Amino acid sequence: MSKAMDLCALSVFTLTLIIAVLLAVMAGPTSPLTWSMVGVLVLIPFIRRKMKDRRRVDWKDEYSVGIESIDQQHKNLINLINMLQTTVDYSTGEEFERECLAAVVDYTKTHFVYEEGLMSKYGYPDFEAHKAQHQKMIDKVDDLLAAYQQRPESAMKDTLDFLKQWLIRHINGTDKQYSDYLLSKGVH
Numbered sequence: 001m002s003k004a005m006d007l008c009a010l011s012v013f014t015l016t017l018i019i020a021v022l023l024a025v026m027a028g029p030t031s032p033l034t035w036s037m038v039g040v041l042v043l044i045p046f047i048r049r050k051m052k053d054r055r056r057v058d059w060k061d062e063y064s065v066g067i068e069s070i071d072q073q074h075k076n077l078i079n080l081i082n083m084l085q086t087t088v089d090y091s092t093g094e095e096f097e098r099e100c101l102a103a104v105v106d107y108t109k110t111h112f113v114y115e116e117g118l119m120s121k122y123g124y125p126d127f128e129a130h131k132a133q134h135q136k137m138i139d140k141v142d143d144l145l146a147a148y149q150q151r152p153e154s155a156m157k158d159t160l161d162f163l164k165q166w167l168i169r170h171i172n173g174t175d176k177q178y179s180d181y182l183l184s185k186g187v188h
């Protein structure tokens with residue numbers, strides 16, 4: 001959620017709280033209207049939590065490429081992206097946000113180097129095409145990082161959306177294509 005949306009939600013919550021207190025005073029604590037407002041107050045944080053949960057990426061067994069070391073790295077990447085999402089959702093501050101973003105980018109590059117090392121070592125036939133996809137992703141992230149310097153809030157949203165969509169699509173598609181080949185070479 002953007003800071004503007006957060007501020008808006010907080011304003012609505014505060015206004016509802018004030019109205020609920022006023023109603024409780026005016027209509028009395030037994031009024032159905034008062035209890036309706038109390039219900040809304042209880043629901044708002046719950047709905048906000050649900051919305052934040054929906055922005056997380058959860059690991060699913062179907063994402064497995066069958067190679068333990070790579071699955072673990074994919075899980076680590078998902079965790080880092082979720083951590084970055086949390087820094088945005090809870091407005092933890094620009095410094096921590098930047099650190100998390102740098103960690104995601106660094107770990108992504110480390111993971112690509114690891115995968116490319118295995119594909120190269122065992123002569124994976126589609127190595128060059130796979131490597132080109134990695135490079136394209138890094139180029140896109142570099143563009144988003146440049147945009148982040150100009151307009152941090154909207155660029156961060158774009159970056160998170162891109163990271164989540166690209167990662168799942170890549171793991172579930174391109175990465176899975178090397179599974180049988182690398183497993184047949186004894187990689188595990």
Ligand SMILES: [Fe+2]
Pocket residue numbers: 074111115171175
């Ligand atoms: Fe991967």
Ligand SMILES: [Fe+2]
Pocket residue numbers: 115130134170174175
């Ligand atoms: Fe890959």
